[in-house]
Amino acid sequence: MRQSKYFIPTLKEVPADAIIPSHRLMLRSGLVRQLAAGIFSWLPLGHIVLKKIMNILRDEMDAIGGQEFLLPALNPIEIWEQTGRVEAMGDVMFHIKNREGLVLAPTHEEIITYHARQHIQSYRDLPQIWYQIQTKFRNEPRPKSGVLRGRQFLMKDAYSMDSTVEGLDVSYQKHYDAYCRIFERCGLKFFIVGASSGAMGGSASQEFMVESDAGEDVCAVSDSGYAANLEVATSALPGVGRIDSTNAIEEFATPSAKTINDLKNQFSLTENQLAKSVVYMVNSEPVLILMRGNDELNESKLESVFKTNQFRPAEAEELFEITGAHTGSIGPINLKTKIKIVADNLLKDANGLVSGANKDGFHFKNIDFSRDCKIDEYHDFRTICEGEPCPINGSPIRVVKAIELGHIFKLGTKYSTALHANILDAEGVEKPIIMGSYGIGVERVMACYLEQGFDDKGIIWNKALTPYHVHLLGLNLLRSPEVQQACEDLYKELTDAGFDVLFDDRDESPGIKFNDADLIGIPIQIIGGKKNIDNGQIEFKIRATNERGVVNITDIVEKVRNFYK
């Protein structure tokens, strides 16, 4: 490709709107332009990179037996109503205004299941892996970070269908392995975390993450290999346990203690001696949740314990009505009304505790959970913290921000049941198809790569994703017919050898060409300048290492060939 005829609008100045590295680089190197909030146009150079990523995705999906579909973005809303997801998605789903009954597909579980229902009728038809690489539409409340969170984005989505749970395990593992190969081929430093399956439904799920300050997810990782989304992460922190005491509970005045920290400071107490109370309305029923000290309640864990997303913290008025006290003085004993009481595992059967007396300005001490109050259930409710021992071998946990690249789910039968996609098993019994769902954000793969692959000059593409193999820079072509001829010959020779060559034949100064080349970041640059060419030689530069060298012109194709071997 001749750069003089190619559209690569590089920018010297960075648009003020772009904050994170990948976004700045995409704009500066002419890969992408923004059309509206969360909506982007891909320019030719960026489109090539997207296609390279999609080809890797196809390659690996085909390798595990995936079959590619092309599905409509316009969907009849009825199908989505049958699975209850019109309501579950709420505002996130785009509804077509001037054609009743159509929505823009935010994903495609329903459509895949619909077609499965039409034609998959026997366990003999399974397993199947169906996938698509297509645009999805989600009305994100706040698009941000360039292409990382958009209202319209490309997603590779795959769906597995099996007749048995063992079959689902096999399909899931195939995707797990394929995803590892995909991200390795793309050159990403990723890690895999156990994740919450949230409202997608289903039993197990894992996320493929790339550590990045631009990420929206928070993960716990440790040197032992432990890695989990903070939504589900646990630590090996020991429980509070019991102390040697049989003292009876005793009310004491705490007039100026409104917070756990106040109690700690005013009464010389430790985290382990304090039981914090929070009240949530779960399915409209109040629940008292006891946490150790300042431990933070994890709402994802709350959701999985109570198996509902219909919950919220109780409001001040409700709180007083339910407990008889205001925030700061609430506890498990002497509650005004009888409500369910649950506690975090760290407090299991603990004694010697301090907690609110449900009377403003008073607390109880010497509380024994197994003697003085009835804890209905103990569960893991807490959000773990940096530095806690990991569950594998106790090595310290680091809490890092990460970008979610891919997510694999064991869906089970949620969609097949709702849409009656049933099969007959070997015994002739009708059963719903057992499904899995596996997504990868295509633009996110590029953004994640860029978050890791750049320096102060610009992008540093790797061999797998680079839009061109070779960047041939012809310097001052109009001043030297010899240089021009040598570069033209080389352009043809490299192209004939099977390389994608970007030939900078523009009438621009060498400085502009060098800077643009470093910004665009093609892995190997070949620089045709008069001095070297007059000597029958040519210069190359490896973008990643800044290694430079001069070789005979006749050897340069071999040099490139070796570089890409």
Add this chain to the structure above:
RNA sequence: CGGGGCAUGGCGCAGCCCGGUUAGCGCGUCUGUUUUGGGAGCAGAAGGUCGCAGGUUCGAAUCCUGCUGCCCCGACCA
């Protein structure tokens, strides 16, 4: 949806508080000329309903009201 910020030639910004020439600057673009291995020099030129709609005023980019768009933080994220 809460909080904050921004909107001025293609891009990046100043001007606005304190209303008053012809709305400036850098980059880019065009013409000429000199330059030619790390974003060149000189000379000239084009390009703007100051986001939109009202209002105040003799007079509004500037003050007031409403709206829209975009960015950041938070909430949300199947």
